[in-house]
Amino acid sequence: MSEGSADSVIIHIHCQLDGLPSTPAKPTILRVDSHLRNDKRNNVYDPEILAIGPYHHGISRLQNMEQLKYNYLKRFLKRKNEQSVERYVTAVAAMEKRARKCYADPLDLDENAFVTMMVLDGVFLIELFRYSGFKHLRDTVDPIFRHERILSQLRHDVLLLENQLPFFVLNQLFNMTKTDEDPDDLIALALRFFNGMFLNLSASRVLARLPVKNIDHLCGLIHDVWCLPFVETISHKSNERDEWDNINSISGLREAGIKFRKAKGNENLMDIKFVNGVLRIPELIIYDETESQFMNLIAYEQLLPDGEQRYVSDYTFFMHCLINTSKDVELLRTRGIIENCLGDDEEVCQMFNRLGRNILTSSGFCYSQVFCSVNRHCQRRSKKWNANLRRNYFNSPWSIISFLAAFALLVLTFTQTTYTVLTYYNRKG
Template identity: 45%
Template structure:
């Protein structure tokens, strides 16, 4: 059978671009660190469904559904019939074709959705937990679940979760669900979170990763670039690493007063940064948020991508990590400074940006202006060429002492002659 002609292909082409919200991570990003986008213990949605290494919690999903049906005195068909009406709408959210038929796809949405809802309810309300539930007895399982549930590929549409929550608790109390999710994900963020639930419409949320991204969204004063902003790439250059900036008389200070990790200030030669904790899940967390911003750049500022690029400039080597750790800006739970440096050096590989709305462009300009001052350039050259090691400092100190002693001896000799 001959393949269809271009005329036939055009006839079959849909004019409207599908409004997909759940994608697979493209190969350019995935090839840098494939594991960062892969779930560790649980599959949510169709992309990783049925994988052998993720069967550990499949029975647990059924158990949560069974316990809920018992406690609410409902039949599983009550949930399936509601979600079946949304099956086509949910299917359109996925950029990749879904091989599951309507029945299997609907059942997957119900099973995964109920598990997520019951998980966050049990996390917040201890009395709902089973006595021997391993999820709440083994910290590593909860840590992996928090990681897996915000992965870019491991999602179901948020409107499915809203519909299921209406069947589990009082219908329409969606702010309650927002609170449960915020509580569940609270300790996965590596830095301060500036939440404002009043600005959040549950029906506009795409999926859980979108919710996590919105929760971390910084205040409007940081995202000050408007639609008519000039291309700021013409006005700024990348800054030096922490080591280079220290040589140019830039000081670093931990800032506890800011409400968001993304607020960076530069005042009188001092860079003030909020503390950031680096742990096992941090790379995956940041990579998936960066991937999200790569696909939805038209609607949101890429503040995570911009901040990671900012840190990538500050961190070239383990020496830079050590400097930032010394001032309390990086809390390194991984222990190895070299590992942290390598992580940041690779996080923006194959990532588009920073774009013309780069939120740290003005900071970069101010820092570079400071470093270009003659006094600071002279200090940088002195530290780089002569004060770059303890032995060099000792040698200069000894030389200065010898010069002073020589001058002193000369003065005394002159005075003796005069007297």
Template identity: 40%
Template sequence: MSEFHVNIDQLGNGVSTPTIYRVDDSLRDSLRYTNEKAYDPMIISIGPLHRGKSHLKAMEQHKVRYLKKLLGNSGHVDMYKDAIRSEVKKARAFYAEEIGLSDNEFLDMLVLDGIFIVEFLREYKVVDGGRVRRVGNLIFDSVYIVSHLLRDLVLFENQIPLSVVEVLFHLSNRDDKQEFKDLFWPLTGCHDVPRAIMANDDDKPKHLLGLVHSVKCFSFAQLRTHEKRWEEKKNINSATDLKEAGIVFKKKPKVEGKDCGWLDITFEKRTLYIPELMISDETESLFRNMIAHEYYLSGSRPRYVSDYVFFLHCLMRSTKDVEVLRRCEVIRNWLGGDARVYEMVDRLGTNVFNSRVFSYEGVFDGIHEHCEKKWNKWIAVLRRHHFNNPWTILSLVAAVVLLTATIVQTVFTVTSYYKES
């Protein structure tokens, strides 16, 4: 076991206001009769808000097994409890509602849940072919259980303070080469968590979802200076309408070393470059919980994911719009049909709250400028009313050919007349 280097005084530092709330009804409204469980854990409870639910009790045994495996023959759990015992009060303040657990029960929960997070992510390995390696652990015998666990660990209501997880990581660390930030790539999808995210104690993510959000938005945040406010609610036309107006959609190539630049949408020379978005069964849950995280951020901090979802909502107003983006390889659809993607984006875009300084202000301005030019408007009208089906195009081509033939015949007749005279 490595030497413990974390300063316990830093535990919970900066949590002066609650960080975790129960998701507001305004965010849940669009889920009614559709995906009502987007904020609820499927197989594991982390933290107090979903603790004790019957369908989550089976995983409690795995938490205990992880703890026993870590302790080995020593059984010295008191070392872990003592490391965070003095911070129970700060950890309670992490939640917006009063937690009905005694201090000892709350402490036991933090240790059990924190050790599970650390040990599960330590054991998570990927081998060739993308399959999860079995490590003598029943959890890893099922890719579905692993997938559900990764989903549940980043739910907004299913969190404990990240500072607690960090203390438990360092106290239990058996590999001096492994850094705390290296633990999270199964959740973030990025193999190299930027050091800047973890460097500043005041701005350090407060929980796993906040960490995932920070990592996924980091490279995009570095590109945006946000110099002006978004004074009024703007919209852009759908993908179909923009295509008819002469705008081209292209998949933005990945930049080496920036595998999380999925938010970086740009508009140049009538071309809208959009990084490829893979849409699967987990996409809606992840987006919803990142949006919930942004919804409760204090102050006027940028809401990058909310802005991105609003952008998608503008582009995809019908199944036909989804088809346009899919054919341009902007979307990779694993849901099974364009209609399902449209319905998901429509739900996500309901009641979404944008940044006060909109992340795509410049892109929207460029699109509006393109669409306002008279020549582009004329082209759009021609395409919409005269080139909207192959028969109209064939008729126009035939008319042009007939008119050309008539002109040629007329010129030939007149020329022949003058030659004869």
């Protein structure tokens, strides 16, 4: 290579390097991993009626909600006595580049289309949260609150991993549109909308341990809120790397003498304890959207950096190990550990079988100590039974010989009886 050519290459490379940011922005709103998408139920990652953000924007079957977004914006401006969306567009446009970097995939939307989408989707979500909490704000002909099924579908869609807006965009729009009726922060307003779907944590408790600046999107918010009560109980164990083996299903554990009880309290769904042969598990309510919510929270965790705890994945794997048949679900239901709103125990069993497929648990599995304790208990019971059998029935060579002789006599008697019966019927024939 000539000196002139080398200089040209050097200049070209330095130009490319100079164009890169010093610390590349890390996307926070990602696509569901392909190995999860390959599952037969990959539709649980797709919106049913509402597209939020760019990943599902423009899909024809979701267009009915686009007109409703404009209706919500119009009603919002009327309530605020504003004639123009200018200040909201200006605010979002100032965040356009930052917001675009939150998405992992290249986006086909130009700046105008992207900002329009952000304003429409953002105002719609905030107004939806307000209408859910304040009935007097609703339009009497609003289809969302006239049909419970539509509201249920929206709750499903708003939590999807691929159906998100950056939280800082939502928070900015909320602060610009805050009313005297609104709570002080967007987290409190959002949690009201999801109240009952997950655990009933007060917003003040959440905010004390979950600053707004640490929230990437609504899916991440609900994940953190759901896991929050459990995190502190195991924080001192987070660096442990215990070796553990899978536990048996409920049927097998019952044979080992293990009992199952509903844990007291309802704020810590994942706080499962095993003490004195009793497995205490908090109540889990299962309804139509439960599988989709679990799968999207699991998909969110599968994209976390190595070393971070996957609390929902670990909990799901635990329940997957426990539940092998509908009888296992029935026992949990009769103990008050599962409230089955689906009505069919077999359906719940199949749900956990699907959820546990191809799941990645934490490198420091949250329930490693519980698994080890359960397995030790089962091994002790097995050894105890074997010792009892040897002590009471096989405590001398003569007892073993007597047992074998009795067994042989039983086999001979059965054989002779069978032969006699067959001979009788053959002669009769």
